[in-house]
Structure formats: C-alpha cells, structure tokens
Amino acid sequence: MSSKKTSPVAPHKASHAGADNRPSRSEAESAVRILLGWTGDDVTREGLQDTPARVVRAYEEYFSGYNKDPVKILSTTFSEVEGYDEMVVLTNIQFVSHCEHHMAPIIGKAHVAYLPNKRVVGISKLARLVEIFAKRLQIQEKMTAQIADTLQDVLQPQGVAVMIEASHGCMTMRGVHKHEANLVTSRMLGAFRNDPSTRREFLSIIERKK
Numbered sequence: 001m002s003s004k005k006t007s008p009v010a011p012h013k014a015s016h017a018g019a020d021n022r023p024s025r026s027e028a029e030s031a032v033r034i035l036l037g038w039t040g041d042d043v044t045r046e047g048l049q050d051t052p053a054r055v056v057r058a059y060e061e062y063f064s065g066y067n068k069d070p071v072k073i074l075s076t077t078f079s080e081v082e083g084y085d086e087m088v089v090l091t092n093i094q095f096v097s098h099c100e101h102h103m104a105p106i107i108g109k110a111h112v113a114y115l116p117n118k119r120v121v122g123i124s125k126l127a128r129l130v131e132i133f134a135k136r137l138q139i140q141e142k143m144t145a146q147i148a149d150t151l152q153d154v155l156q157p158q159g160v161a162v163m164i165e166a167s168h169g170c171m172t173m174r175g176v177h178k179h180e181a182n183l184v185t186s187r188m189l190g191a192f193r194n195d196p197s198t199r200r201e202f203l204s205i206i207e208r209k210k
C-alpha cells in the first residue's frame with residue numbers, strides 16, 4: 001500500500017476504524033504478548049505476566065483522544081466580555097502524542113491563539129483541545145491543522161494561530177538519533193494569515209513566554 005494515499009478526514013472526527021472492527025481487549029493483550037515474545041524474552045516469567053494487561057491500559061490512556069469530541073469541548077463560550085476583541089493566547093501547552101509511523105512519543109508544546117468574534121471560550125478548553133488531538137496517532141503537521149481548523153470551525157473567530165514545537169522519539173531514540181532536533185509547525189488562519197502585524201504580535205508573545 002502506498003504511504004502517499006490518504007483518506008480525507010474531517011478535522012474534528014476520529015479516524016479510527018468503527019466500533020465493529022475494533023479488536024477486543026483480550027485480542028490487544030495477546031498482540032502485546034506476541035511482541036514481548038518476539039523481543040526474545042520469556043513471556044511466562046513472573047515480571048512479564050501482567051505486562052500485556054498493563055500495556056493495554058497504558059495504550060488506553062495514550063489514545064484516549066479517539067473517544068472525545070473536540071466540538072463538544074468548545075461548546076461552552078462566554079459573551080459577557082465587555083466587547084473584548086484583542087488576541088487571546090495560551091502558550092506552552094505541554095503534550096505527549098505518538099507518531100503514527102513508529103508509535104514513538106512526540107513530546108512538545110503547543111501555542112494557541114485566536115481573535116474573538118464576540119464570544120470567548122474557557123481557556124482550559126484550548127488545552128483540552130490540544131489533549132484530544134495529541135492522544136491519537138499523529139504526525140505533527142496533521143495535529144497542528146486539526147487544532148486550528150476545529151477552533152476556526154466551531155468558534156468562528158476573526159482568526160486562529162497554532163504553533164507546535166516538539167521532539168520526536170523516532171528521531172531521538174532511534175533512527176537518525178538527533179537528540180536536539182525539534183520540529184516546528186504552524187497554521188495561521190484569518191487575520192493571522194492575512195495581517196502581518198497580527199502574525200507578528202502572536203510570534204512576539206510566544207517568543208517572550210518561552
């Protein structure tokens with residue numbers, strides 16, 4: 001199968017197989033047992049006996065974002081803001097995700113901004129939005145776009161900016177072994193894309209807060 005073929009997925013929809021095709025918990029534990037045996041270790045020894053169940057519980061946490069609806073998260077907004085219409089920026093939102101090529105950790109920070117259009121959203125919801133998309137199998141570019149596009153679609157603000165900087169385990173712990181390499185991605189929409197001074201203000205705020 002070519003890795004170039006991608007199926008279009010709405011930014012805020014989970015892209016995993018439907019519930020009907022989802023393997024059971026015991027099938028997932030068996031798969032972990034097979035991988036453990038494949039390493040060359042003895043899967044029957046005491047220290048490894050409960051490992052398949054633990055790994056499946058850990059995966060449940062790493063990939064809990066498939067069960068959450070990002071649109072619902074953004075549904076609580078406030079309009080009593082005395083006409084506040086300046087930039088809202090939440091910087092340094094830490095996250096851990098996993099790359100869809102190696103299932104290796106992606107560890108980084110997201111900076112999220114929007115220019116409100118009469119309504120604002122609770123700031124924790126911006127961090128929750130990052131969490132939902134981080135806790136899925138990702139590539140960084142896709143995660144950046146999903147966060148920005150969902151904010152734009154649901155809040156319909158005058159603009160959205162998302163910047164992510166992250167270290168990829170598949171490049172640091174294995175493969176090319178570049179420990180210091182950080183991938184920086186961004187998506188600018190509306191005023192952040194069209195107005196250079198808005199974009200500059202966002203970039204200077206996140207630079208100061210690093």
Ligand SMILES: Nc1nc2c(ncn2[C@@H]2O[C@H](COP(=O)(O)OP(=O)(O)OP(=O)(O)O)[C@@H](O)[C@H]2O)c(=O)[nH]1
Nearest residue numbers: 099100101102138139140141168170171174175176
């Ligand atoms: N653009 C992008 N690439 C990523 C991301 N995470 C991992 N990758 C890359 O995905 C690519 C997968 O390439 P392959 O050649 O199929 O995999 P590989 O043989 O394991 O490649 P190496 O990592 O170079 O050893 C690698 O270049 C990874 O660095 C990401 O978030 N964005």
Ligand SMILES: [Zn+2]
Nearest residue numbers: 099101102170
């Ligand atoms: Zn990878």
